[in-house]
Each structure stands twice: as C-alpha cells, then as structure tokens.
Amino acid sequence: IEGMIHTIIYSTDRLQQNPKDYEARASLAWVAALALSGIAHAGQPGSDSTPHALEHGIGALDDRVAHGAGLAVVFPAWMEYVHQENQHIFSRWAKNIWQTNSPHEAISRFRTKIRDWGHPVNLKELGIHSDMFPAIAKNAYQLGLPSIVKSLSEEDYLNILKSVEG
DSSP states (O other), X not given: OHHHHHHHHHHHHHXXXXXXXXXXXXXXXXXXXXXXXXXXXXXXXXXXXXXXXXXXXXXXXXXXXXXXXXXXXXXXXXXXXXXXXXXXXXXXXXXXXXXOSXXXXXXXXXXXXXXXXXXXXXXXXXTOOGGGHHHHHHHHHHHOOOXXXXXXXXXXHHHHHHHTOO
C-alpha cells in the first residue's frame, strides 16, 4: 500500500508540472486500478471505508462534489479523529510516507499536499454548509460500510464533519 501511495504522490506532483506527462498518467492509472481491485488488501482484514461513507453522504446531498474532492477533505479529518485507536498503523504511515514520527504532523503534511495540488481541504470550500451535516452523518452511518480502525456512531460522523467545517 505504501508503494502505491508514493506512486500517487510522485505521479500527481509530476502531473502538476506537466499535465501531458504520459508516464505519470500511466502510473497513476495503474495504481488506481490496483487500488480499486482490492489487491492491496489481499490477506488483510480489509480497509476502513469510513471516509468513503462520509463522502457518499456528501454526494447524496450535493452532486456537485466529486468523490475525490470530498475524500480530500474527509479522509484527513477521519485520520485525525481515529489515529489514536491504532497508533501503529498511523505512525508507520507517518514515517514511511511523510518522514515524520508524528501522525498529527503527517496529517498536516497530507493536507498541505492536497492544498498544493489545488484541492479543497474543508467543507466550506466544497460548498457544504453546517446545516447539511446532520443529514450527511445520518446517510454515512446508515450506509453501514466497514469501520476497521474504530466503529463509529452517527455522532462520531457528525464530529468529523464539524472538524473540517472551514
């Protein structure tokens, strides 16, 4: 998985410099296909789908928000919310991807990278307002997607959304 993440970052950085970089596009397409195939989790208990549930909750109410743009906002927020539940995984991610021993610092660097790529990092920038949060949280919770790191309540979903209101 870490190799895939490095490829995504490297390829996206290259594409920011040259959108016609065929090799970077091909690498990004290949790693996306691998990620979607589930092969990265072969032999593992699976992946935590909480960020996807949150983003689907957003998309159910506002179809102007692309799935990736929504994930760019809610994925770091979810990580911030649950990283204490499995410090080993998040510390490893912090060290191997962002060259820091601090998950909190790694999440900050992740958000900075997302911002550097020109993407929103909070819900206000996506056009999502706080009056929508209860419905988004309810939609996300009712999806019932797997939560491997920490089982979350509807209130937890709401708290994650509030943390990135903007």
